[in-house]
Amino acid sequence: MNYFFTVFLVLVFLFLLNFILPHLVKLYWKKRNLKLMESSGKIFLTFDDGPDETCTAEILNTLKEYNIKATFFVVGERAERNSSLIERMIKEGHAIGLHGNKHVHPWKSNPWKAMDDLREGQKALQNLGVRANYLRPPYGKINFFSLMYVLYNRFIFVHWNTDLHDYKETVPENLKNKLDKEVTAGKVVLLHDGRVQGAKPNKVTSEGLRLFLQNMKTDKSLFATIAAVL
Numbered sequence: 001m002n003y004f005f006t007v008f009l010v011l012v013f014l015f016l017l018n019f020i021l022p023h024l025v026k027l028y029w030k031k032r033n034l035k036l037m038e039s040s041g042k043i044f045l046t047f048d049d050g051p052d053e054t055c056t057a058e059i060l061n062t063l064k065e066y067n068i069k070a071t072f073f074v075v076g077e078r079a080e081r082n083s084s085l086i087e088r089m090i091k092e093g094h095a096i097g098l099h100g101n102k103h104v105h106p107w108k109s110n111p112w113k114a115m116d117d118l119r120e121g122q123k124a125l126q127n128l129g130v131r132a133n134y135l136r137p138p139y140g141k142i143n144f145f146s147l148m149y150v151l152y153n154r155f156i157f158v159h160w161n162t163d164l165h166d167y168k169e170t171v172p173e174n175l176k177n178k179l180d181k182e183v184t185a186g187k188v189v190l191l192h193d194g195r196v197q198g199a200k201p202n203k204v205t206s207e208g209l210r211l212f213l214q215n216m217k218t219d220k221s222l223f224a225t226i227a228a229v230l
């Protein structure tokens with residue numbers, strides 16, 4: 001066989017193994033778990049990329065005021081820096097899932113780095129006394145190595161069906177309007193209490209959420225953590 005053709009076949013095989021196979025498994029998990037959450041008729045507020053000392057604290061204050069439970073997919077190194085917020089999440093009945101340690105993109109880094117990132121994030125949470133059963137990988141993506149890690153540790157993969165792009169908003173009222181329109185039974189809502197690449201979250205997410213809950217027409221009893229279903 002021609003040398004170049006052999007190299008080509010090997011590269012295709014590696015591409016399928018690292019990107020396509022994990023992606024197909026992810027799509028299966030995503031569909032299966034979203035179906036369970038959608039059919040429950042509950043509403044799941046989820047927050048990624050924190051905890052942040054200001055933004056997460058404000059969100060927790062608002063959730064407490066309206067007695068609403070949510071799910072936080074935390075970044076390990078930020079959890080270590082803000083351990084009191086992790087304690088508070090647990091004490092106030094929220095669920096905690098893993099979102100990596102440094103928020104490494106599984107498709108844009110060395111493949112094993114994504115696995116290391118999950119492992120380090122899990123270790124950071126374990127050091128804080130949290131055994132996370134739920135996983136939302138950074139950018140919602142997995143590669144072959146992270147797939148193996150997820151399978152080995154039996155993480156439950158959690159995606160979303162409503163992305164409000166809160167990190168792009170600059171006006172809290174705009175986010176409030178989106179929440180008014182989109183938050184209905186069966187929704188798994190993606191919000192962010194932190195930002196990637198070292199940026200500080202602005203007040204849009206916490207303020208928009210507060211405005212939404214203040215004027216909420218939705219039945220409060222519909223809000224639940226993912227632990228209620230998965």
Ligand SMILES: [Zn+2]
Pocket residue numbers: 048049099103138139196
């Ligand atoms: Zn993220």
